[in-house]
Amino acid sequence: MRLTSPGHRALRQTAGAVGAVALMVLGAAPSVAADSDPGLVLGKIAPIDVKPGSEFSVPVSFTNTGTAALDKVWMAFGLSHGLSYTEVPSNCKIKQTGGADETPSALGMYCEFDQTVKPGVVYAPEKTVTLKARDSAMDDQLGVQVSSRRIEMGTGEEGDYSEPGTAPAVKLVERPDATPAAPGSAEHGGWDMKSAKVTAKNTADFQLTGAQLKGKVGDTVPLAVKFTNAGPGWVPGEPEVSAAYVRIKMPAGTSVVKAHGFCHSVGSGTYECGTGNYWIYENGGETYDFKLKIDKAVPGAKGSAAFVKKPRPFDPVKSNDTAAILLDVEGDGATGGSSSTPTPSSSSGSGSGDGVTGGSSSTPTPEGSGTPSTGGSGSTSGSGSSTTGTSGSSSTGGDLANTGSGSALPLMAAAAGTVLLGAGAVLVARRRAARQQ
Incomplete structure (x- = not known):
């Protein structure tokens, strides 16, 4: 399944790597980044070691490195098969992706923050995102994307999301103790993505x-x-x-x-x-x-x-x-x-x-x-x-x-044990006919 944002176009990419967990895209790179696009930069997410069946927190933050405030931002989270969310806020929606013959199952959560995001300031969800490693967790991956444009799923049609979450809504808060990303350091204009390995000894x-x-x-x-x-x-x-x-x-x-x-x-x-x-x-x-x-x-x-x-x-x-x-x-x-x-x-x-x-x-x-x-x-x-x-x-x-x-057509692969989320949509082509004897 491919996820796109309006005004973005999918880019066919190929890369090879060992042990990819899933192929999942939370927004595609814009065909041409406009000069006026705001600069959003996510903070780094360190690799995580967990125990199967345990819960763990994922600190996530970002900076608006542009020159103007934003009226609204969207964040998306993607989890590979061995991970799940402990709760879904009411300003977020969740949907299962993959699970067919092209990619393993993955779980996406898409959140809308209808509030002002000032330039030069670090923001983070007021409540740290908490995830759970399922009993099946082993070599898993999480991905995060922030965007100044609405993140759509699949065809981008309204209603393509599941029902909203039931937990209290979460807002963004400033983190004055955090160091903001440098002005002009954004690589993708109005969005950014980061991913991290989640390894469970299993x-x-x-x-x-x-x-x-x-x-x-x-x-x-x-x-x-x-x-x-x-x-x-x-x-x-x-x-x-x-x-x-x-x-x-x-x-x-x-x-x-x-x-x-x-x-x-x-x-x-x-x-x-x-x-x-x-x-x-x-x-x-x-x-x-x-x-x-x-x-x-x-x-x-x-x-x-x-x-x-x-x-x-x-x-x-x-x-x-x-x-x-x-x-x-x-x-x-x-x-x-x-x-x-x-x-x-x-x-x-x-x-x-x-x-x-x-x-x-x-x-x-x-x-x-x-x-x-x-x-x-x-x-x-x-x-x-x-x-x-x-x-x-x-x-x-x-x-x-x-x-x-x-002679399978190229697949986009992420790094060892990864889910690919964010910049650069992946178009997965698979041979579907098995050799018959």
Whole structure:
């Protein structure tokens, strides 16, 4: 979602950075800054370390570095998925943004201050903004914008905001003890923006769940391998790069009739699978659905699933990083062997699994967010065959399928673990069609 201010135009920008949390814009840069535009300069906001579930204050101030007083100013605050507001004043409005297949969910608050703002004076909200780190907080970001023009959301139409807040209205007060920004130091004319990292020491347990297949030679059977982020933290990830990579090796004696759209063959009955988005909400993930044909009975045949390629320092549990795919061929005395989980050499986990099931199969439901990327179909059984193990929805959001590589159009990325708010609107273009096998 893009937020604009009247008289501003969106600027297409591209930049690359690791670990962007969200792409969110609170106002775009004007096409040409008029000489008469006032100079608004926000004070710096230091990085913040918090504990999940805790509240914290964010001191915010700004200076009118112009030569004339302003009759009114607007301020906007943007929070990434792991953060929320403790209250919303009645002169402010709040709205959820993102949460689709282009950006993670974020929460914007837009405040109007109908009062005189004198030049050369530092102002701040009379009540310090207080935020809460959700239980899912990890690498998050807050952003602040001040503007001499009304900040609109989306199309800029009236009514595009949510209902006003219910807490007492907040006004701006002078801060005579603070040092004002120097005259002429404004970079953007009638607006300014600042952002800061909010880091919470948290973990996210990535889990894999395998399956047990059963059928006769010649049958086509469904296979569903499930990847789940059991949380508690969400994982922002890096734009245009899959949030995780899973390598799935099929049992001997089978061939893939149809592969999941986020997966591609790497040879020898092995597929590498990416994710639909570059972030993973808590309790979110992917279900990789395949259709396998049982070509022949191979005694002891079994496959495996394992995380590969990307390090996960936030994930301390390694015992569920791999999962087994067992095959029981009816009428031939061939079975997939024991239920112990193999540990493929390509796995990033060091521990062994505990059978077919490597983790939770709960339906992804992000905390306090818009609808995450879920959907898709579960397992579809073939003729004369059955499957036990995982099933569920397959994420269809985004196009980071096929391990996240490809010719995706440029995304604007912020610094590590950031939300981009303010100058320079971002137009996000995503490939929406996953490669189909």
